Amino acid sequence: MLDRRTFLTGALSATLLAPALARARVSAASTVRVVVDGGCEDARAFARACGLSESAHQDAASLAATLEDMRETACVGLGRDSQVFVLTRLLASRGYRPVYEGRHELVAARTRHTLRGARDAVRTLATALADAGDAWPRWLATAAPRLAHAASLEQATARTVSGLAARGDGPGLLVSWCLLRA
């Protein structure tokens, strides 16, 4: 039984995250901080797809210290709503602002995705997630750097549903995000 919130986190080279960096504001030379809830399989799948080691554990106190010292250009991740609530506010005081947020909700044994961010990026992602089944966290991770793209572009909301049942150990609502340093 997991009785502490643990996180998987690491600073990864942006090139590791996905190939489609040319259009992204995150340059290949920069690093991206990935933060993932260590307590549920969907989030861990996201972490693996980002190339994050399963041993990169931190508890909530040391994660807060990591965020205090954060230098990376962007922060992406997948976790519980409460974690994202705290993290976005802690990082806002350090000059990071949200450019993308996705809500992934368990509804009638399917995952309903509501994505908000740069129009093209969220539409592409929504299409990918519709066919992703329970592999949706992997698709999300692949798209992560693109979500950081052009915060100033027109914002849009896209909704879609993944066909297969979500894994049983999640909270029922996961939130993905991308924050960019202003």
Next chain:
Amino acid sequence: MKPRDALPPARVDAGALDAALEEWRAALGPQWVLSGKASGLARYRDDFAPDAAQSRAPHAALQPANLKQVQKVLEIARRRGVPLWPLATGRNLGYGGAAARQAGVVMLDLQRMNRVLEINEALGYALVEPGVSHLDLQRELTRRGSALTAAPPAAGWGSVLGNLLERGHGYTPRAEQFDNLCGLQLVLADGTVVETGLGARERERGKPRAVLPWRHGLPAASLFGQANFAVVTRLGLALTPRPAVLRAYRVSVAAEDDLRVLVERLRPLLLDGVVAPGGVIVNLLLDAALVTTRRRLGGDSGPLAAEARARLGAELGLGAWNYHGAFAGTADSVAGDAQALREALRGLAGARLEFEDGTGSAPGVALHAALARGVASTEAHAVLDWVGAGAHLDVDTSLPLRGDAALAAFRAHQALCDEHGLDYLAAFQLGPRDLRHRHLLVFARDDAQAGARVAKLYRALAAAADGRGEGVLRTHLDFMDDIAAQYAWSDQAWLRTCESLKDALDPGGLLAPGKSGLWPGRGGRKRD
């Protein structure tokens, strides 16, 4: 307790406000005066507002960097007649967040004053500015290799000063934050800088040894808790050395009604000093909410039925009530205390005593062990996931340290929760002679109807608690007038005393109008 009409915005002359903003820009630098849509002013809101219709939007926010700038801000506010609402870090979630009581005031955000001014290892205290969070203080203590700890609240990202002024609580034996107060530096509305502790001595010249909260004369510091008499610019905080041995434990009892006997068994140990204040008796759902959510448990979204709660308890290894405590001292004293507890629990059917051993256990055990060690984190926010994107409104009351009082409070709250369609998530914290009943009304923060339901429930709970003779200790902005009115004995003598103090110390009514139900002008300008 009836719902009140929405509070109108503070009356501020538009010309005077513009002129004040100009002067503040010149005094602080334009980037530290936020006004207008794109300025970041949106941060000054209550993210957990139960009543979405009540506007609290401020006109502007000021971010001074030091004492001199605070004095200058006040001087301009005084001349221009603009009310201010001071904030430390603005994370007072559950009680109003970063919002003011009324729309139309100017926020005085002290986050930039974020220095740990001193940590005195030998005498065990820290001097901190308002913007220092418990996480910051912990980092600084770690950086210095200090053997000292504070008593952080479960939400460790809030300020040391704001949490203490609000009469917040931690989980170590020094849980009552106000007991750790060792002097305040204040700026009164007229700009006077006051030291409440030893720093007032001419020889200390405002640079106190923060070893006492008081001195000769009026023990003034406690007047500034949950109040609006001054802007606090520095705090002396007692820190305690980490004990040689700390052994965290949990006592769980199987049945909900066992709360009564659990309290009765713990009380003598508390009075004897075997059990330290600061431990908490947490109900099943509050501990469970650390690891699971209402949605995962299936069914509709109404309150979980008694049988489902019992199943959940069995699955997670939780009792109906779970007392999280810790013994601290030497190996011998801890072993002796543990033995005394075992004896006290003897014959209590369904009671289990379990020591934390770091290998993983029922939900809440490791978290409470960390809190008892004084570790600051933001982990406890997990309970808000119970309802998806959650918020909470807290009902905090004090009742006698008696089993029957606890049971009556629990039953009344559970019944009202059932009636209003909400799960009961709560804890009783052991004070030296009383119990603090902390009931978290957890609701979906993007659902206005859920907020309204919770506000209604809050009113019912507060009225019923009043009827049982319990006192509310701390409340959300929305209910401050109502709760102040509960302390109305002797023709509102206490409120009138506070109003006299307010009018003497802040005759222009500049500071935090309406805080804790205290309005300027002897209540005459109340809510206008």
